[in-house]
Amino acid sequence: MNEQTFNLDGQEIPFAAGQSVMQAALAAGVFVPHLCYHPEFRPHGSCKLCTMKINGRPATSCTTPAAAGMEVESDTPEILDTRRILLQMLLVEGNHFCPSCEKSGHCKLQALGYELGVMSPHFNHFYPDRPVDASHPDVLLDFNRCILCELCIRASAEVDGKNVFALSGRGIKKHLIVNAESGKLGDTDFALTDKAAQVCPVGVILPKHKGFAVPIGQRRFDAEPISAHVEEFKPIAAAAPRAGDKP
Amino acid sequence: MLTDILDRHRRDGTRLMQILREAQEALGWLSPATITAIASGIGWPRAKVEGTASFYSFFHTRPMGEYRVLWSDNITDRMLGNLDLMQAMCQKLWLEPGRVSEDGLVSVDTTSCTGMCDQGPAVLVNYRAIPRMTRERVELMVELIRARKPLADWPADWFVIEDNIRRADILLGNRMAPGEALGAALAAGADAMLAEIRTSQLRGRGGAGFATGLKWEACRQARGTAHYVICNADEGEPGTFKDRVLLTRQPDLVFEGMTIAAHIIGARRGYVYLRGEYRYLLESLESVLAARRAAGLLGADILGKGFDFDIEIHLGAGAYVCGEESALIESLEGKRGVPRNRPPYPVTHGFLNQPTVVNNVETFAAAALIAARGGDWYRSFGTPRSAGTKILSVSGDCARPGVYEYPFGVSVRQVLADCGAHDSQAVQISGPSGICIGPDEFDRRIAFEDIPTAGAFMIFDIRRDIFDVVRNFIHFFAHESCGFCTPCRVGTTLLKNLMDKIAAGHGTRYDIDEIYQLNRVLRTAAHCGLGHTAANPLVHTLEKFRPAYERRLKSMEFEPAFDLDAALSEARQMTGRDDAGAHLATDTENAR
Structure with missing residues (x-):
């Protein structure tokens, strides 16, 4: 059987049936910026960082099924500019202070900022008021950094079977909540060993009693840009499930 | 009571919207305990039930008073003076919009268009529609609320909705x-x-x-x-x-x-x-x-x-x-x-x-x-490419607002003549997500091949400021964005902030470029039609009604986003002062 391919920025990308454009690109070693995508979960399509021009129309590459002969543009000035603006939107929507953040160097939002050359937040900061939740004995929730990718929600529901997290509110007031009448994580059955504790791409869900174990400067994205980690984001072959996306 | 509601809906989670509405109608609001009880009744995670309840404007997870008065805030309601009437109502009730009165009796706020544009200004009181608000009605309504009269005892003619065919x-x-x-x-x-x-x-x-x-x-x-x-x-x-x-x-x-x-x-x-x-x-x-x-x-x-x-x-x-x-x-x-x-x-x-x-x-x-x-x-009926008829909802500056059914192909000019519109400056067709046209386009036709429409037809005569119209629409999209995707969730709020900045006299050419930039990102990356079209009113009117923007812009290329005088507003509020001495003299004020 002939291998099916599509064209991405001049490169022929092979794909397997059922793969999305993004999965096929990652499998072929082409890095695609993303925040709400995770190889162990179904595509979500909310962060929009993986937006490409597919057959002349903009679309999220994580939710678009690959098809033979597609013409796909990703590395163009216009698309890179759109992605930079999306990152800037996320940076001003929350409260992101990288120098004091435990996740600095392990954070995908920060790493993508470097990758795409985001030199400033550009927009006015919203400075939302988002109190932290320190009620759980082992985990701190710092909602200031939440980018609403819903990975913790999906992990808790689909892997842990606990439904610890959910979304509340609408539009710019949308925010993460936990499954307790008190609204406190300490009143849920959440555990540090949950899958949901491992998937946050930014610094919302943090283990307590341990901080800066790896010095800043020696962390995952300090040494190499996120695009050099493309192997870690490849779709999982059925025979080879991979471990969680741990820092 | 909650058990009855849950049983009536067979404890079926897909019926959650109806369960929440009926629970709220019975209990006044959706308290944390009510949400917990509903969640266990339908076997859903509590947080998921709260997620649904918090998404919709008409569900409230905190008490909003025995009477909740919501003023429809479409531009057509504004043109009929809804904000003045709302302010009068708030003054009589000693209330701030959005706040519940100290005694827990009443709250007053705005809501998105309630579909009474041909008979506004309209309100919803405890989610019941009352059109044609007047100063007299406001006064009587305040008395009825203070006397805790049930809605059933309010004047029946208030609740009459005209068809206006x-x-x-x-x-x-x-x-x-x-x-x-x-x-x-x-x-x-x-x-x-x-x-x-x-x-x-x-x-x-x-x-x-x-x-x-x-x-x-x-x-x-x-x-x-x-x-x-x-x-x-x-x-x-x-x-x-x-x-x-x-x-x-x-x-x-x-x-x-x-x-x-x-x-x-x-x-x-x-x-x-x-x-x-x-x-x-x-x-x-x-x-x-x-x-x-x-x-x-x-x-x-x-x-x-x-x-x-x-x-x-x-x-x-x-x-x-x-x-x-x-x-x-x-x-x-x-x-x-x-x-x-x-x-x-x-x-x-x-x-x-x-x-x-x-x-x-x-x-x-x-x-x-x-x-x-x-x-x-x-x-x-209609045209070769648009079969049948289309019903238009006509509102705004005309003598006979209401519902007009035409075979497809009718010209905008014809509709304007039929409804008694004079000195029309612009018509917004198919709502904020549709298009805005000026007099040079009034010969265009309502048809899929020319101007397709879901039915809205809002008329603005030469007395109206198109900037106010557009600002109202942009606020609407920011309020209604679901928040799923980044560009719409953040972008609609950025657009809203830009419009408010221009309205306050701090806008420059730079901000106009920002609007075009945000429009491009929304068109390219938003998840659905709401985001794709959210900047439409701005882009259409920037082309066709440029002076409405330019006379508000400062001539300079760049205006700092930080406004020192505005930053003092909190201090003014805390000290209860708003006199000239509590303000910094700014360039804007000097210019005025």
Whole structure:
């Protein structure tokens, strides 16, 4: 059987049936910026960082099924500019202070900022008021950094079977909540060993009693840009499930 | 009480919206304990129930007073003075908008367009519609609220909603007896009926204009354990109110169209998703459904042909985005109204993941006419590429606002003449997400091939400031964004902030460039139509009504975003001062 391919920025990308454009690109070693995508979960399509021009129309590459002969543009000035603006939107929507953040160097939002050359937040900061939740004995929730990718929600529901997290509110007031009448994580059955504790791409869900174990400067994205980690984001072959996306 | 509500809905989580509404009607608000009890009743995670309750404007998870007064805040309400009236009401009640009175009696706030644009300014009191507000009504209403008079004892004429049918054609002029179209459809059979729909060239009336025959055929061929018919009566596009009139005057025709669709696609169950603002229609629509069941036009063995189908009315709760069909389906399943990733489309994976047809109220009514009179007859109205008629909701600066049904192809100029509009400066067609045209385009026509529309037709005469119109629309989109995708969630708020900056006299050319930039990102990257079109009003009017912006802009290239005087507002509020000495003299003020 002939291998099916599509064209991405001049490169022929092979794909397997059922793969999305993004999965096929990652499998072929082409890095695609993303925040709400995770190889162990179904595509979500909310962060929009993986937006490409597919057959002349903009679309999220994580939710678009690959098809033979597609013409796909990703590395163009216009698309890179759109992605930079999306990152800037996320940076001003929350409260992101990288120098004091435990996740600095392990954070995908920060790493993508470097990758795409985001030199400033550009927009006015919203400075939302988002109190932290320190009620759980082992985990701190710092909602200031939440980018609403819903990975913790999906992990808790689909892997842990606990439904610890959910979304509340609408539009710019949308925010993460936990499954307790008190609204406190300490009143849920959440555990540090949950899958949901491992998937946050930014610094919302943090283990307590341990901080800066790896010095800043020696962390995952300090040494190499996120695009050099493309192997870690490849779709999982059925025979080879991979471990969680741990820092 | 909660147990009764849960039992009545069979503790079925997909009925969560109705459970929440009824619980709130009974208990006044949705307390944390109520949410917990509902969640355990339907076997859902508590946080998921809270997620649904918090998504919709008409559900409140904190007490909002025994009386909640919501002023419709469409631009047409503004033009009729709603903000002055609201302020007068707040003063009389010693209230700030959005706050509950100290004694927990009342709260006053604004809400998105309630579909009473031809009879505004309108309010919802405890989600019951009251149009035609005046200063006298405000005064009396405040007295009634203070005296804690139940709504049932308020003047009955306040609750009368006018139909204002100014021009009727084949739809609004329909006089068929209930069952006539359905009888013809069942006699012809599903294949022949589908062929008639295709022949008619009927296209969806909700705005997108997808061919109805194609949609029904695709759904019919899709495999599933059940098929569903959904009537989209969410009519949330500001300035649109024609479905309200169709459901008031021609409910049988709408239900008949749904039943015919069900027969074609093989559905046994249908839903009308009625926007929460039209709560007042619920009882009358239920009684029409009951009459149809009694007449053998709905329920088991319809017209003795062995065809079973029934319709249920499902109320929304204040969320414009639910007019998008996949968000509507999510809402119908008890969830947050977030548009789904597509494909797959509802015709194959819709309600409960089964094949589903979703059509607008007007589309179903037209389908019923086609069943009775034939596709060729229907196609004889309108233009070669836009068959049939279109109902317009006309509001704004004209002598006779109301509902006008025209064959497709009518010119904007003709509509303006018929409704008595003079000195018109602009017409916003199909609502904020549609287009804004000026006098040089008034000869354009209402048709899919020229100006397609879901029905809104808002007129602004030369006295109006187009900037105010657009600012109102931009605030609307920011309020109604579901928040799923980054560009719409953050971008609509950035646009809103830019408009407020320009309105405050701090805008420059730089901000206009920012608007174009945000428009490009929204068009490229947003998840659904709401985001794609959110900057439309700005982009259209920046081209056509440039002076409305330029006279507000500072001449300089750049204006710092930080406003020192505005930063002192909190200090002013804390000290209760607003005199000249409490302000910094700024360039803006000097310029004024």
